[in-house]
Amino acid sequence: MGRVQWKSPGRFLHWQERLVHMILAIFAVITILTTIGILVVLGTETYQFFIKAETTPFEFLTSRKLEPEADPPKFGIVPLIWGTMVVTFGSCVIALPIGLASAIYLSEYAGSLTRSILKPALEILAGVPTIVYGYLALMLVTPALRYTLELVGIKVDTYNAASAAIVVGIMIIPMVSSLSEDVLRAVPQGLREAAYGLGATKFEVCTQVVVPAGLSGIMASFILAFSRAIGETMAVVLAAGQLPQISGNIFTSVQTMTAYIVSVTSGDAPFGTAEHLSLYAVGSVLFLITLCLNLFSGWILRHYREEYS
């Protein structure tokens, strides 16, 4: 056969291959650099904060007074953590049961037709920007709460933790649902069949076989949702307000860690002052909490996957 018809690829392909390999490796390294960037930025600026504010990490984490504009300023993160936890727990009370129930429905009950309608609806709900939920809280949820609760004599503030919890709860339902559904679908069919073979009803199979089998995976999805609720910003800023207080009343304003960061940025504290640097300290705490939750959830999921594969 005509060997002359072939052009020798020469060294070109060889170098092309190495170049592509190198460029792609650099792209992968960018993801590592992002993490390093976050750690370095948060670390150095938080350190600067403790020097400028003349406070200690212990005092920062335990003081119940947050008055950055007072003289001398007081930086205690406890009111922010309180506010964050009120909103987060509230939203989980709403989202976890609804999310799990819908995961069970989608995984165990839904036919292809209902699925093809409900699943995209949940996905689109997940794609609605958080600013929209914030607006909704202000315009719809708070007035509705106010109207109903004032009938029974409860006073509802314009900015309140309850409506923030409600909209954040709605926001994380799709996440709980889709993560838990993946987990339930991974439960081996044999387990279901074994239970049906013993004469169990579908309700019993779901609640006593499938859900317990996927329990660790479901926990992982709950933790991820919890972590997302903690990091939620815009809906909380608009709905819960900017008042750093520790109050048992969920119908009054609270300030979350994320809301504090936004309020400092949009305020006029100049760069380099203790007040401005305090947002990095709060950011560090936020980052560490979510990181721990995410790592924990990932760890659970990995073990779950080993169990069933």
Add this chain to the structure above:
Amino acid sequence: MSVKSLNKPANWSSADPHFRPNRRRRAIMDPLFRWVCFFATFLGVVFLGTVLGAVFLRVLYPAGAGAKSGIPLGERFSDACALLRRLVVNKPGIEASEVGYRVGLVGSAWLLLFVILIAVPVGVGAALYLEEYTGKSRWKTLVQTNIANLAGVPSIVYGLLGLTLFQRGLGFKSLALGPCVLAGSLTLSLLILPVIVIATQEALRAVPQSLRLAALALGATRWQMIRDHLLPTAAPGILTGTILGVSRAIGETAPLLMVGAAASLLKVTRGPLDRYTALPVEIFYNAKEPDESFSTVAAGGILLLLCLLLTMNFFAIWIRQRTSKRPGLAGSMRTKRGG
């Protein structure tokens, strides 16, 4: 046990002394549970309808000064259309009756352009590197774990990163970009990078190994195999993930507030180093206004934003419905983040 008793579950207990199957209670619980679960899922549709409906009604029935009452629906629709047209064309102002989102829309378009230019090549490239160029190794596990964790970092933390790294250049004047479109785009690109990497990896994993082997056995280099076979085959999956990631970037507000998006900018952004603002940022400031008539302006802006995002989302879901198979547990690491 007779055949008859099989037909009448309620009689089982009397038929068999050793069992009390309690069929009646179970026969109630079973459909009840089914309906509870269905209702929970259906709530998703209800909430989606509420979100869209509330925004739509607010545009149709404006509040505050200038609100008319008792006019026919047809006129309301034409008023709403006029309002939306005005919102697209006008720049920010002092009166609610004359403000618009032109500057924010242009800013968002700039952000969209640069995020696509930056995040898509880097994200797809990193995924190719992980799936096609590295075997199982400590290094791969490290990068993979890192990406999974980045996906869960709150968006406001990316805002802090962007503020310090891009806007202020870590304090070095020569590195600082200032509060410009490029700084915002870089921040948003880092934020959606994990989404694109994870989606692309899933798409690549779905391509059968035999396709890779067939190409390599012909004497193709790895890159020739990727360029001519792998990427075209995985394209729908990559496209879906990319659209979802980019649409998230467009809806983000919090990180942009940190990276210098202006509250109220009168000058339309003309280049990558210009000052900017974005549609969701302007919506945020309008929603915060105590004057009720700004609530309608905010609703109008949300309607514009949702039209844009829902189109992108529908498109992404449509591509996937057309091509993909059932996602496995691999999809469960797809983490989402707050904004």
Add this chain to the structure above:
Amino acid sequence: MASPDLSPANSGPHSNTVLRTESLSVFYGDSQALSDITIAIPQNQITALIGPSGCGKSTLLRCFNRMNDLIAGLRIEGQIWFHEHDLMDSAVDVVAVRRRIGMVFQKPNPFPKSIYNNIAWGAKINGFLGDMDELVERCLRRAALWDEVKDKLDKSGEQLSGGQQQRLCIARTLAVEPEVILMDEPCSALDPISTAAVEDLMEDLKADYTIVIVTHNMQQARRVSDMTACLMLDANVSQGRRVGVVAEFSPTDKLFTNPTDPRTEAYITGRIG
């Protein structure tokens, strides 16, 4: 780093042996798959590799075009010679090796592209300068597929039947003008009629190519091959595990009618495997 030119023109004095292994051992991580394999593949003949499942036939086949490089944790000891070139030399360009030594897989795996592009792609990436249409037609004719597909060259290769797909894969391999074609159980996914077509094709291709085929079907080995290597699982003394060895390598007629090795005899008469 200069890789040796692998074209046959530079392969020194003409020899009848195309591929040769010397004391070849293959390890998957800690466990050994093949031990001390020494065989020589003769030119323009069909060599069959047979043996019970799990004895490492496919692993051995994939050593010949370095396809095993794609498996992480796989380690090869010993030498593989392609003419005068040591294939295990780190300076060897695997891409060039795979062009000279083509491969057909167990399951037909056409690209999700048109029939025409299935053939043309390999030639294109390898810098083919001639008339592409002519090449596609020549390869399809050579693979006895031309008459069946000449009117639908722009249709997807995936629309063909299983047997046609496998012949398309063979035609695709021919298009890069290899010297050796490795076939890894090429008929195991095909029906009897398609199998016969592929076997006829192999017989026909023998004149221009050297073929190595892995098969689990002894009748097939007997029908098509000139030489047969029978691999066996042997207890490895030092590790206590069973690893693949060549029990016997001889002309097919002899191996099936008068095997020297008792294990081979046991296998071909159906007592092992």
